[in-house]
Amino acid sequence: MPPLLQRLHAARGAADPAQAQPRLAQLLSPDSLGGLDAAVALLARAIAEDRHILVVGDFDCDGATACAVGVRGLRMLGARRVSHAVPNRMVHGYGLSPGLVEDLAGLQPDLLVTVDHGIACHAGIAAAKARGWQVLVTDHHLPGDALPPADAIVNPNLRGDAFPSKMLAGVGVMFYVLLALRRHLFELPGREREDQAAATDGGSGHRQPPDLRSLLDLVAVGTVADLVPLDANNRALVAAGLRRLRAGQGCAGLRALIEVAGRDPGALTAADIGFALAPRLNAAGRLEDMALGIECLLSDDPCKARGIAATLDGINAERRALQQQMTDEAEAALARVTLEGVLPPALCLFDPHWHPGVVGLVASRLKERTHRPVFAFAPSEPGGASLRGSARSIPGLHIRDLLAAVDSAHPGLVERFGGHAMAAGLSLARDALPRFEQALQAQVARVLDPASLQAEVVSDGELQPHEFDALHARLLRDGGPWGQGYPEPLFDGCFAVLGWRIVGERHLKLELGSGRQRLNAIEFGGWDGQAPPASVRVAYRLEPDAYRGGDAIQLVVVHREPA
Template identity: 40%
Template sequence: MVMTLDASSAERRVVLGVKKSLSARMWRERLDDQGLSQALAIAQRTDLPEVVGRVLAGRNVALEEASGFLNPSLKDLMPDPSKLVDMDKACARVADALQAGVKIAIFGDYDVDGATSSALLKRYLMQLGAEPDVYIPDRIIDGYGPNPTAINQLHAGGARLLVTVDCGSTSFEAFEEAKRIGLEVVVLDHHQVDESFPEVHALVNANRQDDLSGQGHLAAVGVTFLFLVGLNRELRRRGAFAQRAEPRLMDLLDLVALGTVCDVVPLKGLNRAYVVQGLKVMARRENIGLSCLADISRLSGKPTPYHLGYMLGPRINAGGRIGDSALGMKLLSSDDRAEGERIAATLERLNQERQAMEAVMLEEGEGQAFQKMEVTVPPAVLLTGADGWHPGVVGLIASRLKERYRRPAFAMAFNEKGLGTGSGRSIIGVDLGSAVRAAVEAG
């Protein structure tokens, strides 16, 4: 049976009286009767306009959660770090290393989440008198995650404990080498993983299949901050702050907010508290490197998530995409204004170069995608690529194509040997990561 709405029923489903938008579409009510009741209840409970209640109900925010959603606090939303699998082992091992004076190395990723995670951990350790080595891999030369060459380099530099951030959950070969040469490893990560893990001292990842903490929405920098809360607690228990000032963790929340927003994780639960509180810290401009980046980005006034995601983040990412991958980490962990201004200027230049590259590549990719979509049966997944494309920019191309054509998209950069380096972006409901892992397993 086919049911249709009469004119009066359709009229009642129009939202805000918009019968014809700029794209000639009617704004229709997305909430059912139960949702509308929920929206009204939220508006009345919070004493806010009904349109705010509608937005919250549309995001499946429960009535009892509405106040906390609108005014998130770390006090209310911070979980016990020990709820994450291996967290206590990780904290105890790093505490042992700090008290014994063992040299610690940090291995991070080359994106904003990796840069903020690395800088966050480095800043904390330096407050305790440690001088950690930090290795940020080159996107093209090293690829993603730890590798045996880097492991040996850090070990040769004196490191006896390695902490990886935003990577490491699948680094089997690298950590086999670490075990062979006697370098202990602690992993702090958030990426999806299978049932098997590399053999390390501790692997903290809320997306482990055996982790029931419910914190799988955190970015790596959020996991790293949780680790620091646990480590601080462990050091306090051991009396480490009897003769030394305790690090001020709250002052580091600007880095946590930046990494959380730029990694595009869901802004719910603890993530909302991270961002709200982190923006307040960022407004004080106490991080010298971040302040220099804000200046060159022409960011004035109080920072917002928009500034983080569209002004600061892309400039940090530019280093990892087409320049020196370690620039972002160095900037965010620097207390030298002259160095901060120099690095910020370099990132600004690299970002402009990246934008020019992206424009050329996107024009080519759009042409390829348009041809594929014009056939009788358009493909379920878009595959684009070309010789001469920069491997560090293909992720942006895939993202643009996914947004325009509303389907999973891959972009590939081919070198002179015909070898392609690609990146994929997916839509809601399609787990591209699982599909790629399954393809690898199938050969």
């Protein structure tokens, strides 16, 4: 491993190449993941008895990829009657709700498998059980005080679960369920194995175990998109999925999304997943129906997949425009608050005209700008009395635990909530918003260290002059995967500003000088109406310049200040 990569991985806690770039052989065994025995028994019996298995996804990228992994994987393992469904954000709300169960009744399922949700869906699971359906919950969200009445639950974050990695995304949990089911179906001893093989292969008894690695492209996309920390186990999954995508071995839907996004599949990175593929899938769930995104991921027809991907690309363009409008409105409201005084430790934003599918993106953008936890709300439906909110947090404040504390102190104020340390969703009555904001600010003031409100930029230090070249830019690009909890390399240094211009109204193109070197740089969203000073200190990423091609490089500036 080159010295630069050794230094970067060591700074992230990886002591040797095996820890820095883990392979599938190092993947954690399913043995310690709780609930797998019961889950496998349910699925194996459903396959053997030719029961109808209905995989119920969620309307974000993790939920969509988990649904596709579940459907594809169960079919690979011998299930003949597998279908899928996903709630519509505007009609059903989040997860397996009683309304969704009612709409699914016509499909006459025998076994529901929830992916990326279910741990908080008590009423929906009870409604499914009342109809005589079995329910398997696969989820990774934090559980509440009581568990839902499912037949089996697989979730690494259940209390007492011994699985070493709590960071699996929903798609990762489903993949582990399939790993355990595969072992059960194809690695049973003697006569029992032959009988099980016959039950899953029309009586031939000679079916070979399927290669579940073909699902890792989907696992990688869902894991990166959900912003779960990339611990060693997740990095092994993501790296393997990226290798398949770079080799052109991804499913037709992902290949089509790479194409419409204008990305080079041979040089695809985790950042490309996060900023190009995931938004196009998520846009379907935000503005339309995630059923379209799941259809793209399940398609094996390249022509059909390209058509769906083009539609998703169009929806994403609409989402970007709507997001920009809502963000501009939020920033204008924020400017009025700033004029009146000091910003509160948490921001609570609402506009009656906002779209509920985009409030999470607005919260994320405002969180980055203000370095404060942000809650953004919109009516669940136009003119409705119920609000749907999305929250984004900062290091040092566990946002889901914060909501749990507010709920405990004010029972009934929050109708529903769930999430992770850094992101959460909730719903409440419109007339309860002032009381919620008051309770929120009180709880944040109680638990948040004021020092956490000071933004920090953590750098990997300076690059040496000989490291500003295409070789090192490609090493950095391909040396990951980088992502949440294992950050992409970021460097800093002082440079002379040799030239600058505005690009696309909001971006700043720079020519920076260091010694005898002249370096191209770009700061996305960096134009603030003021010319940059003659000398700057910047934090930046070193990347190949895909626009100019060849051995061209550029610095992507993420922070700039006078030198």
